[in-house]
Amino acid sequence: MGRSTVMILLISLVVGFSIIAVFPTFSDAQSESKTFVTHSGAVVQTSGEIIDPLYAVSTVEFDPMEYLRDFNYGDISQLSDGTVLREFTIIAEDDKIMEVSPGVFYNVWTFNGTVPGPTIRATEGDLLRIHFINNGSKEHTIHFHGIHPAGMDGVFEPVGGNGGQFVYEFEAGPVGVHPYHCHVMPLEEHIVHGLYGVFIVDPKEERPPADEMVMVLNGLDTDFDTENNFYAANTIPFYYQHHPIQINTDELIRVYVVNMVEFDPINNFHLHGNLYKYYPTGTDLVPSFYTDMITLSQTERGIMEFQYDFPGKYLFHAHKVEFSEKGWVGIFLVNDSTKKNVQEIDIGTK
Numbered sequence: 021m022g023r024s025t026v027m028i029l030l031i032s033l034v035v036g037f038s039i040i041a042v043f044p045t046f047s048d049a050q051s052e053s054k055t056f057v058t059h060s061g062a063v064v065q066t067s068g069e070i071i072d073p074l075y076a077v078s079t080v081e082f083d084p085m086e087y088l089r090d091f092n093y094g095d096i097s098q099l100s101d102g103t104v105l106r107e108f109t110i111i112a113e114d115d116k117i118m119e120v121s122p123g124v125f126y127n128v129w130t131f132n133g134t135v136p137g138p139t140i141r142a143t144e145g146d147l148l149r150i151h152f153i154n155n156g157s158k159e160h161t162i163h164f165h166g167i168h169p170a171g172m173d174g175v176f177e178p179v180g181g182n183g184g185q186f187v188y189e190f191e192a193g194p195v196g197v198h199p200y201h202c203h204v205m206p207l208e209e210h211i212v213h214g215l216y217g218v219f220i221v222d223p224k225e226e227r228p229p230a231d232e233m234v235m236v237l238n239g240l241d242t243d244f245d246t247e248n249n250f251y252a253a254n255t256i257p258f259y260y261q262h263h264p265i266q267i268n269t270d271e272l273i274r275v276y277v278v279n280m281v282e283f284d285p286i287n288n289f290h291l292h293g294n295l296y297k298y299y300p301t302g303t304d305l306v307p308s309f310y311t312d313m314i315t316l317s318q319t320e321r322g323i324m325e326f327q328y329d330f331p332g333k334y335l336f337h338a339h340k341v342e343f344s345e346k347g348w349v350g351i352f353l354v355n356d357s358t359k360k361n362v363q364e365i366d367i368g369t370k
C-alpha cells in the first residue's frame with residue numbers, strides 16, 4: 021500500500037466515525053423540532069411554539085401609550101433611620117399569548133403581565149424590596165443592572181416555577197436608567213420572549229420638570245429562527261406611527277431609552293427636526309453629546325432631553341432602515357403651546 025492509499029483509508033475511517041457520532045444527536049434534535057415556513061417563505065426548524073392564528077386568543081392587555089408615561093414608585097414606607105423603603109411585587113408568567121401585529125400571535129413571557137414589565141422608579145439611596153413570584157412553568161429570576169450584593173444579582177439563585185419566590189433587597193443606585201431582566205439560560209430565549217423592564221434611579225436633587233417617557237427598543241422573533249421578524253419602541257410594531265405621541269412646543273421632553281434587541285448587535289435612535297442632549301446610562305447630570313443619532317448595543321441605554329420650537333409631525337426611528345421598516349418607527353405630534361394658551365384664554369373670556 022502506498023502512502024496515499026493509507027491516507028485515504030485513514031480519512032475514510034475518521035469521516036465514517038464522525039457520521040456515526042453526529043447522526044444520533046442530529047436525529048434526537050430533529051425529533052424535538054418542528055418545520056415552519058416563515059413570512060418570507062424560508063423553511064426553518066424550530067423548537068418554539070407555533071400558534072395557529074385562527075384558534076389563538078390574545079391574553080395580554082398592553083397599551084403602549086399608557087406604558088409610555090407609567091412609572092411605578094412602589095409601596096412607600098419609612099424605616100426607623102429615615103430611609104425610604106419601596107416595595108414592589110413582580111410576578112413572572114410564561115404562558116401568555118399576545119397579538120403583536122394583526123394576525124401574529126406570540127407566546128410572551130411576562131413580568132406583571134406585559135412586555136416590557138413595569139417601570140420601577142426610586143430615588144438614589146432608597147431601599148428596594150422586590151417580592152418576586154414565579155408563576156411560570158420554567159425557572160426565572162430578576163437580574164437588575166446596577167450596584168448590589170452578589171446574592172441579589174438574580175443569576176445563581178434560580179427561582180423555580182409554579183409559585184417559587186425570592187425577595188430581592190438592595191439600595192437603589194447608581195443614578196440613571198437601567199434594565200432589569202431574567203437571567204436564566206438560555207438567556208437569549210428568556211429575554212427575547214419578553215422578561216425585561218426598566219429601572220430608573222432619580223438623583224436626590226430632582227432633574228428639572230419635564231414630560232417624561234420610557235422607550236424600550238425591542239425585537240420579536242416570532243418564528244424562533246434566532247432572527248427578529250419585528251422591531252419596535254415598546255413592543256407593538258408601528259404603534260407610535262399610527263398613534264403619534266402628543267407633546268408641546270417649548271416643553272422639555274425627557275426620554276428614558278433602553279435597547280433590549282437581541283440577535284442584532286446594534287440598534288440606534290434618530291430624531292427628526294431636532295437634536296437632543298444625551299446622557300449615556302443617565303449616570304451623569306451633564307450631557308455627553310448633543311446629537312440626533314445614538315447607537316446602542318444590547319442593554320445600552322441613556323436619557324435624551326429635547327424640546328421643539330416648531331409645531332407639527334416629526335418622525336423618530338431606527339436609522340437602520342430594516343428595523344424601521346419592520347416596525348421601529350414613531351411620530352411626535354408637537355402641539356403649539358402658545359396657540360393652546362390663546363384658545364384657553366378665549367374660552368375663558370366667553
Ligand SMILES: [Cu+2]
Nearest residue numbers: 160202204210
Ligand atoms: Cu426566565
